[in-house]
Amino acid sequence: MGYLFITPTILLFIIFTIIPVIMAFYLSFTNYDIVSKNDFVGLDNYKRLVEDNIFWTTLKNVLFYSVLYIPLNIAISLSMALLFMRSRFGVKLFRTAGYLPTLTSGVAAATVWIWLLNPEFGIVNDILSKFGITGPSWLAEMPYAMLSIVFVTLWQSVGANMIIYLAGLNGVPDHLYESAKLDGANAWQSFRYITWPVLRPTTFFVSTMAIIGALQLFDQAFVLTKGGPANSTKTTVYHIYQQGFNQLQMGYADAMAFALSIIILVFSLINMRLNKEESVI
Amino acid sequence: MKKWMTVLTALSLTFSLAACSTKTGEDQTAESKKPETTTAPAASTAATKAPVEITFWGDWGGEGEKQFVMMADAFNKSQDKIKVKYVLQEDMITKFLTAATSGGSPDIMFWDRWRTSLYASKNVLHPIDDYLKKDNINRGDYYDEALKELSSGGKLYGLPLTVDARALFYNKKLFAEKGLTPPKTWDDLQNAAKQLTVWEGDKLIRSGMSMQDNGLFNMWLQQAGGSMLTSDLKKTNFNNEQGKQVLDFWDKLINKDKVYKVGFEKGLGEGTDAFVTGKVAMTYTGPWMLSTYKKYGKDLDFGVVPPPTGPGGAKGSVMGGFGLVIPAGSKHKDEAWEFEKWWLANKDNTLLWAKTSLNLPGFKPALQDPFFKDDPNWKPFMDTLEFAKIRPQHPGYSVMEGDGLMPNIELFIQGKQDAATTLKKGQEQGDKLLDQNAAGK
Numbered sequence: 001m002g003y004l005f006i007t008p009t010i011l012l013f014i015i016f017t018i019i020p021v022i023m024a025f026y027l028s029f030t031n032y033d034i035v036s037k038n039d040f041v042g043l044d045n046y047k048r049l050v051e052d053n054i055f056w057t058t059l060k061n062v063l064f065y066s067v068l069y070i071p072l073n074i075a076i077s078l079s080m081a082l083l084f085m086r087s088r089f090g091v092k093l094f095r096t097a098g099y100l101p102t103l104t105s106g107v108a109a110a111t112v113w114i115w116l117l118n119p120e121f122g123i124v125n126d127i128l129s130k131f132g133i134t135g136p137s138w139l140a141e142m143p144y145a146m147l148s149i150v151f152v153t154l155w156q157s158v159g160a161n162m163i164i165y166l167a168g169l170n171g172v173p174d175h176l177y178e179s180a181k182l183d184g185a186n187a188w189q190s191f192r193y194i195t196w197p198v199l200r201p202t203t204f205f206v207s208t209m210a211i212i213g214a215l216q217l218f219d220q221a222f223v224l225t226k227g228g229p230a231n232s233t234k235t236t237v238y239h240i241y242q243q244g245f246n247q248l249q250m251g252y253a254d255a256m257a258f259a260l261s262i263i264i265l266v267f268s269l270i271n272m273r274l275n276k277e278e279s280v281i
Numbered sequence: 282m283k284k285w286m287t288v289l290t291a292l293s294l295t296f297s298l299a300a301c302s303t304k305t306g307e308d309q310t311a312e313s314k315k316p317e318t319t320t321a322p323a324a325s326t327a328a329t330k331a332p333v334e335i336t337f338w339g340d341w342g343g344e345g346e347k348q349f350v351m352m353a354d355a356f357n358k359s360q361d362k363i364k365v366k367y368v369l370q371e372d373m374i375t376k377f378l379t380a381a382t383s384g385g386s387p388d389i390m391f392w393d394r395w396r397t398s399l400y401a402s403k404n405v406l407h408p409i410d411d412y413l414k415k416d417n418i419n420r421g422d423y424y425d426e427a428l429k430e431l432s433s434g435g436k437l438y439g440l441p442l443t444v445d446a447r448a449l450f451y452n453k454k455l456f457a458e459k460g461l462t463p464p465k466t467w468d469d470l471q472n473a474a475k476q477l478t479v480w481e482g483d484k485l486i487r488s489g490m491s492m493q494d495n496g497l498f499n500m501w502l503q504q505a506g507g508s509m510l511t512s513d514l515k516k517t518n519f520n521n522e523q524g525k526q527v528l529d530f531w532d533k534l535i536n537k538d539k540v541y542k543v544g545f546e547k548g549l550g551e552g553t554d555a556f557v558t559g560k561v562a563m564t565y566t567g568p569w570m571l572s573t574y575k576k577y578g579k580d581l582d583f584g585v586v587p588p589p590t591g592p593g594g595a596k597g598s599v600m601g602g603f604g605l606v607i608p609a610g611s612k613h614k615d616e617a618w619e620f621e622k623w624w625l626a627n628k629d630n631t632l633l634w635a636k637t638s639l640n641l642p643g644f645k646p647a648l649q650d651p652f653f654k655d656d657p658n659w660k661p662f663m664d665t666l667e668f669a670k671i672r673p674q675h676p677g678y679s680v681m682e683g684d685g686l687m688p689n690i691e692l693f694i695q696g697k698q699d700a701a702t703t704l705k706k707g708q709e710q711g712d713k714l715l716d717q718n719a720a721g722k
Binding site for chain 1: 374375378379381382399400403404405483484485542543544545547548549550553560676677679680684687688689691692695697710717718
């Protein structure tokens, strides 16, 4: 009887997820261009991928982004959750304010940030100049463009993770803190030995989602910088999109998409492994 | 962003589904229409057949949509055999690709011309050479370059709707303050830009010349007497003296004379446009900005001149614009052609749209109208169009430019790479991209 209830969902899952994935895998071995061609070309697309400098550049960019984005995301959302956990006066307002950026559409938010980050007329450099600092052309100069994207995506995503951490923090049993207090543990110690270990599943979830999100970065890079300057903010998904939809090389785009999904799988497995090892301690 | 993966893959599935569903959809409408056609003659006795309805796709909304609908209505009123319906498609090209394979293709389409070399080679457009011959349409009534841009493999795929090219906009008030005349050569341009730039410490208050669009390299290269691709359109052709002249000149303007700051105009919308607010004294842009700038009336006193010439006296600008094309999947190609001919090969109709939408029409006789010929703002564009050239017709041209050359130019402008390396790397990467994205690959 139970199977009857899940049939519609499973059917939809098969039709819209499993079959397309299998088809895409097949298409990655063809020169599919949506309209006229669909010949089997063997491993050509994958060979081209290995020699495609831009593909490797995008991977490097995404790696650089992840190294900054993932730890910062966890640190900031966890600190926000710790700060806004206890019911103090006005805490709800802060929670709401922290969550608010998450509600805006990525493209709309990015559009506003372009304006805020303008070197001469933007508010960010205006504030910096009050401290005697000449801000850079955030979105047009080399290391700053990627830093700006990290900042904007963080601004937009920490709110959601804060909520997840808040839920996790509510699950930490109070008696652990009480007994720690009796044993003379200070705030840092009770965080290090109680909060952090108990939150491990939450951190695992947040970090896995952050890894996947980082590897699939697209909107912000597309709107904020169009991949520039000098391809320094071009992401893999952006490259896939360009090859597939602008150049009609769907087969090649498919091959890249598969390479990317394998990379995501590998990093997720590494993350899983790291979390397991820690739980043994 | 998981969506992208699924979109990519789901697309393929959608084709097969769409193929079945649209067919049945059409069968139904065909059937439901039948009774009307059979009852109509009985009622009116005359042989008035129901008009053939054709679909016209475009991606211009807002004002643009109103102007397209106006043209469709005018055409519908002019005869009773064909009825045109404008359908706004925000993501037109992607939708067109799915429609091209599933049978839901539009009958006529608003078309950004530079796409022709990429799409026509995939056989999704219908050539119009035979129609041209049948209706005695004179090719000389259109700019050669515009027709060339709508051609691929020796066949013509549409008629030009608009023509445009970049020309130099300058702020008359600022020029008068310094007693300057509009630049005619690169030297004039440099001199004017230098004098008009204002810095306050390390803050740029006013830029003499907007240098935000590196994509204009093509235009500057023509002014230096060069071209982006070799004459057989197979390889890049900028790693030479001409290419170096452009980069050296840009380096002078941006890094030595400091007439611009990278990112200066980023994120400025219409109301805060740096040219409107006088923060940029000169800028290269196209006729599409005229209506915007005219809106500011006396607050912005501007003039337009053809692009200044390079050191060797060569002129250069890039021609672009739109056309109307008939997709290969159209079921009413003849009717679509009737509409295209009515609109684009007739002076009155061409002018009607051109004047309403404020675009330079692609039909030359219409350009003889005083509205365009005698207007001091349109005139420089028409002069520029005399020598402007289209983008090279190679399916991989835009990728070569965007991924091969531009990243290197950006490194150069930010002082991270010298001119020789920039051109050499641009050539190597560009040639590779041209090859990978060539037709038939």
